[in-house]
Amino acid sequence: MATPEVIREAVRSFDLAVDSVRELNQALHRDLDGGRVVVRNPGGGHAVAVGLDAPFEVEIEGHVGYYCAGMNKLATVRVRGNCGVGVAENMMSGVVVVEGSASQSAGASARGGLLVIHGDASARCGISLKGADIVVRGSIGHMGAFMAQKGALVVCGDAGESLGDSLYEARLYVRGSVAGLGADCVEKEMRREHAEQVRELLARAEVDDVDASEFRRYGSARRLYNFHVDNLGSY
Amino acid sequence: MCGIAGLYTKSATLHEHLGRHLAAMLEQLSDRGPDSAGVAFYRDPAPAGWCKVSLHSPSAAADWEALRVELEVEFGEVAPPRVRATHAVFSIATEAEAAEAWLFERHPELTLMSAGCSIEIYKEAGLPERFVERFALREIAGSHALGHTRMATESRVTTEHSHPFSTGLDLCLVHNGSLSNHNRLRRLLAREGIRFQTDNDSEVAAGYLTWRLREGASLEQALEGCLEDLDGFYTFAIGTADGFAVLRDPIACKPAVMAETDEWVAMASEYRAIAVLPGAEDAVSWEPAPGQVYSWGTASLVA
Numbered sequence: 001m002a003t004p005e006v007i008r009e010a011v012r013s014f015d016l017a018v019d020s021v022r023e024l025n026q027a028l029h030r031d032l033d034g035g036r037v038v039v040r041n042p043g044g045g046h047a048v049a050v051g052l053d054a055p056f057e058v059e060i061e062g063h064v065g066y067y068c069a070g071m072n073k074l075a076t077v078r079v080r081g082n083c084g085v086g087v088a089e090n091m092m093s094g095v096v097v098v099e100g101s102a103s104q105s106a107g108a109s110a111r112g113g114l115l116v117i118h119g120d121a122s123a124r125c126g127i128s129l130k131g132a133d134i135v136v137r138g139s140i141g142h143m144g145a146f147m148a149q150k151g152a153l154v155v156c157g158d159a160g161e162s163l164g165d166s167l168y169e170a171r172l173y174v175r176g177s178v179a180g181l182g183a184d185c186v187e188k189e190m191r192r193e194h195a196e197q198v199r200e201l202l203a204r205a206e207v208d209d210v211d212a213s214e215f216r217r218y219g220s221a222r223r224l225y226n227f228h229v230d231n232l233g234s235y
Numbered sequence: 236m237c238g239i240a241g242l243y244t245k246s247a248t249l250h251e252h253l254g255r256h257l258a259a260m261l262e263q264l265s266d267r268g269p270d271s272a273g274v275a276f277y278r279d280p281a282p283a284g285w286c287k288v289s290l291h292s293p294s295a296a297a298d299w300e301a302l303r304v305e306l307e308v309e310f311g312e313v314a315p316p317r318v319r320a321t322h323a324v325f326s327i328a329t330e331a332e333a334a335e336a337w338l339f340e341r342h343p344e345l346t347l348m349s350a351g352c353s354i355e356i357y358k359e360a361g362l363p364e365r366f367v368e369r370f371a372l373r374e375i376a377g378s379h380a381l382g383h384t385r386m387a388t389e390s391r392v393t394t395e396h397s398h399p400f401s402t403g404l405d406l407c408l409v410h411n412g413s414l415s416n417h418n419r420l421r422r423l424l425a426r427e428g429i430r431f432q433t434d435n436d437s438e439v440a441a442g443y444l445t446w447r448l449r450e451g452a453s454l455e456q457a458l459e460g461c462l463e464d465l466d467g468f469y470t471f472a473i474g475t476a477d478g479f480a481v482l483r484d485p486i487a488c489k490p491a492v493m494a495e496t497d498e499w500v501a502m503a504s505e506y507r508a509i510a511v512l513p514g515a516e517d518a519v520s521w522e523p524a525p526g527q528v529y530s531w532g533t534a535s536l537v538a
Contacts, residue, residue: 044507062516063506082520084506085490103522104487122522123487141487142525 010036017041021048028052044084049077052094069096072113088115091132097205104141107134110151116205123160126153129170135205143182145172154201156210167220173198175215184224190217237398237411238264238363238384239491240508241472243479243500243531247378253278254375256512258367260501261382263508265363268384271397272366273358275407275474278377280353285312286331288338289348289356291322291394299323302342309337320369321394322348322357331404339430346395346432351405353476358383358397379532381474383409389417390435400438402429403445405476410437411489411504414467440465444473458482458528472502478532487525494520500531 012032014024016039024039025047034055042048046065049058052075060068063081073092082100091110101119108124110132120138129148139157148170158176165182171194199212240260244250253276261272281287299316303325306313312328327334331350338347348356357370363384367373383398390396401407417436420443425431429442443464447457454473458480468488473480481502483491493502494509496518503509509520523529
């Protein structure tokens with residue numbers, strides 16, 4: 001457990017070679033209500049900085065395991081390393097930045113906020129996305145945005161097989177090649193409002209070496225589910 | 236869920252500590268597989284004309300010295316057995332096939348865990364942490380090693396059903412996942428003369444590789460064959476006398492992470508099992524792509 005002396009400092013710091021993940025997360029849930037927190041020696045540990053519900057700025061110095069920053073609300077979590085399965089899964093709001101690469105199911109079911117991955121993301125990135133936005137500076141693996149319902153996935157590199165399989169109303173933007181589209185996913189016209197959305201997301205993700213005009217848009221053909229235009233406001 | 240680990244050294248300076256590092260990896264993967272644990276070490280190659288076998292006895296009072304005398308009568312020279320918990324490794328002055336055939340016939344009560352030139356396999360039901368202590372894993376030196384922690388889904392929890400599985404000389408496999416066409420494949424491979432000791436699905440994958448290699452495929456070709464012929468989920472790590480390979484199924488259902496430094500190449504189910512290795516913080520690490528064979532060393536040299 002971090003000592004009260006440490007908590008009073010401007011930057012709170014945890015060393016996961018000494019402190020347990022539970023001690024870190026309990027401090028973030030109970031003892032603190034925001035501010036800058038540095039986490040050292042994460043050692044690939046699971047569930048680092050999950051369930052945050054305050055405007056923290058958490059910096060994690062190294063690689064983490066599964067579900068890092070899951071269920072994040074309000075906080076900004078930056079990982080200076082790679083992430084295991086399910087980074088920012090079920091995120092509600094806030095920002096999660098991965099400076100390295102992310103494993104499978106990055107941003108799964110996330111409802112709000114922004115997930116930025118500077119490296120690559122592997123399979124099932126943005127699976128069942130429910131309203132969050134994801135920007136990947138590199139490429140994504142197969143089954144990206146599987147059954148994604150709402151939100152945007154911006155991929156600056158390439159996308160693997162079966163992109164957007166069984167897609168609902170999420171918007172997918174890919175700059176590079178797409179190995180294959182999943183069931184009911186089609187390429188759609190890139191109109192001005194779409195380029196504007198990509199430009200805005202790239203700016204928020206602080207990706208400044210990529211031009212929004214180079215992206216192509218993919219979305220649902222709406223043949224697999226009971227979409228009706230009169231219900232558009234519900235999505 | 237299971238945990239798998241592999242560690243392949245690129246520099247001899249690591250050989251002496253191989254057991255210590257693999258033990259640390261297994262302990263990290265204990266939560267993924269508390270039912271049983273096992274390892275394969277490649278070390279101390281037998282001299283030309285000799286072979287090495289790893290044997291397991293279910294009896295606590297196994298008389299390994301008596302077995303040595305019997306082997307000596309049959310084959311001439313036999314080095315004193317190196318006993319580790321319930322296992323013993325014998326070096327015998329004969330071809331591995333001859334030793335295997337004799338052991339299967341004369342000592343069906345023993346399980347032949349491995350045979351070949353340099354492979355040694357140790358495995359046991361029970362908690363991985365306890366296995367590490369009981370088999371004094373940290374003392375074992377070698378050039379490369381595989382490890383497994385098992386959470387059983389497809390067959391019983393026994394020492395024989397634990398990983399690694401070896402069905403051919405110096406070849407072994409650890410598996411995270413489950414195969415659905417293993418019964419049909421086992422029957423087919425049995426007709427081709429591959430010997431199986433359990434009803435476990437992963438043993439069939441090992442047998443499949445043995446068969447393909449026997450038919451002239453390189454390890455890489457045999458692994459590519461898995462993508463066609465195995466139905467199910469898998470991340471495999473495979474060891475040969477001086478090679479190491481990794482393969483994930485095309486859907487990448489089961490996790491895997493790899494890392495490489497100038498000193499070693501490692502794979503594990505989770506990064507935390509790599510984080511315990513020396514220099515891990517500066518290693519290049521990546522997630523192996525689905526359906527792609529990764530291999531190091533001489534991948535095709537199985538005897």
